Amino acid sequence: MSNSLTIRDLTVSYQAEPVLFDIDLDLPTGQLCAIVGPNGAGKSTLIRTILGLQKPSAGTISVLNTPNPEGIKNLGYVPQRSSVDWDFPTDVAEVVLMGTYRSLGWFKRPGKAERDRAQAALQAVRMQDFVHRQISELSGGQQQRVFLARALAQDAPVTLMDEPFAGIDAASEQQIFEVLQSMRSAGKTAIVVHHDLETVGQYFDHITLLNRKIIASGPTSEIFTPELLAQTYGFAGVLKP
Amino acid sequence: MTIFTDYTLRTILLGTMSLGLFCAILGSFAVLRRQSLVGDTLAHAALPGVCLGFLLTGSKAPLPILIGAALTAGLAMAWVRWITTKTRTDWNTALGIALTSLFGLGVLLLSLIQRSPSANQAGLDTILFGQAAALVQENVIAILIVGIVATTILVRIRQPYQLLAFDPDFARASGLNTARIEFLQTTLLVAGIIIGLNTVGVVLLSALLVAPTVAARPWVRSTTQLLIVAAILGLISSAAGALISVNTPNLPTGPTVVIISTLAVALSQILYSLTHRKKSTPEMKTA
Numbered sequence: 001m002s003n004s005l006t007i008r009d010l011t012v013s014y015q016a017e018p019v020l021f022d023i024d025l026d027l028p029t030g031q032l033c034a035i036v037g038p039n040g041a042g043k044s045t046l047i048r049t050i051l052g053l054q055k056p057s058a059g060t061i062s063v064l065n066t067p068n069p070e071g072i073k074n075l076g077y078v079p080q081r082s083s084v085d086w087d088f089p090t091d092v093a094e095v096v097l098m099g100t101y102r103s104l105g106w107f108k109r110p111g112k113a114e115r116d117r118a119q120a121a122l123q124a125v126r127m128q129d130f131v132h133r134q135i136s137e138l139s140g141g142q143q144q145r146v147f148l149a150r151a152l153a154q155d156a157p158v159t160l161m162d163e164p165f166a167g168i169d170a171a172s173e174q175q176i177f178e179v180l181q182s183m184r185s186a187g188k189t190a191i192v193v194h195h196d197l198e199t200v201g202q203y204f205d206h207i208t209l210l211n212r213k214i215i216a217s218g219p220t221s222e223i224f225t226p227e228l229l230a231q232t233y234g235f236a237g238v239l240k241p
Numbered sequence: 242m243t244i245f246t247d248y249t250l251r252t253i254l255l256g257t258m259s260l261g262l263f264c265a266i267l268g269s270f271a272v273l274r275r276q277s278l279v280g281d282t283l284a285h286a287a288l289p290g291v292c293l294g295f296l297l298t299g300s301k302a303p304l305p306i307l308i309g310a311a312l313t314a315g316l317a318m319a320w321v322r323w324i325t326t327k328t329r330t331d332w333n334t335a336l337g338i339a340l341t342s343l344f345g346l347g348v349l350l351l352s353l354i355q356r357s358p359s360a361n362q363a364g365l366d367t368i369l370f371g372q373a374a375a376l377v378q379e380n381v382i383a384i385l386i387v388g389i390v391a392t393t394i395l396v397r398i399r400q401p402y403q404l405l406a407f408d409p410d411f412a413r414a415s416g417l418n419t420a421r422i423e424f425l426q427t428t429l430l431v432a433g434i435i436i437g438l439n440t441v442g443v444v445l446l447s448a449l450l451v452a453p454t455v456a457a458r459p460w461v462r463s464t465t466q467l468l469i470v471a472a473i474l475g476l477i478s479s480a481a482g483a484l485i486s487v488n489t490p491n492l493p494t495g496p497t498v499v500i501i502s503t504l505a506v507a508l509s510q511i512l513y514s515l516t517h518r519k520k521s522t523p524e525m526k527t528a
Binding site: 094 | 329414458
């Protein structure tokens, strides 16, 4: 089976200061893949580099065996919820519709096909009753589900998610996990930056441990071990058996 | 009412109102993107271009002057982008550098021109604060044509533009040509500035681009509503400012319009805080 993501010799620097070194990474298709590591490990930088938002100083990235920048077309994206202004004057329907813009030209308005796709995405995250709700009136969990719906509307084979479980209620967390499972059933790949070591073993099939470089990457059963986690986080104290 | 029969009054009113309307729309997305200073920078940076246009042709013919204005304004934005990508200077600082240095250059050129013996230069300094009283019908027609073309373009591209304003990373990641939208934003702002040079002048112009959107912002639920409400507010404040100034001796139109627009912002904010007690939702604070 082909890789969803292939990275070779990647180095990323901010203002001449390297953040990620010597990244070689192969992620499988059709699985839920977590990227785990301490604060400042470069998890978001890795995601942003894969999406072409951050220029690498060296290395190559391919998505589904298509080298970037062409490969980026295979990617959906769920940014960190705190990265946008939720007071922006818009409603749920418009935000989800933004997921369909890639398939539209410059001057084309979204038509019925795009609206249907957005509606289906909203149903998948169970937000169909909030179509005309202002985004400023949503709870954190609802905001996150709207972002997830927007990524579903992108209809991409591989979706990158930056901390989709951060700061949300238990019900939203459960619903988001269910959406991830149905993405997997549909043969799609999710690559998720995740911070919660308590749930990572339960939610994900594949784990990549990252701290400025790749510590380890593979099936959850092989990677989610006290030794490798201690190596990633630099000390043994974070571990709970 | 002589407004509808008197040529001068009608020209001032029509010119100022349409300017208020178009500038409100053209500045709206820059404000939404928290780039309000961009309009101000472009307007101030237009001054050396106006002077160069005059120096090269020796006349106040509108075309060379407007081309000069557009060129130096565009140059200012290119310079700002260069500064922010090549150095660690942040965006607002770079805008400040471009604004002050190009405006300074403009003032320098203007005083050089004014010392020259040519009689042609008389009145060129109205470009600083505008002179609505000197508007002629051709000016109004130019405002209408440029304004209609520019606002039509903005309304047509408002969906990708809205995505860029709301979530620039997502816009870029979904393959949107954001550089092209940035370029269009600059071009549309320059269009708004060019049509406002005669009436309001380079120093105060950005108020027309920014104030209506700031006043409309708390009350609207979508960017479409924002464009409509800002346009109406721009139109009304300009009309009110023009009417007050033509009926009061020695009250210049441009500054009056700007003060009325600013009052509209204050009124909007006060009304909003009186009618909307801030409710804090604990869950949203976790973001």
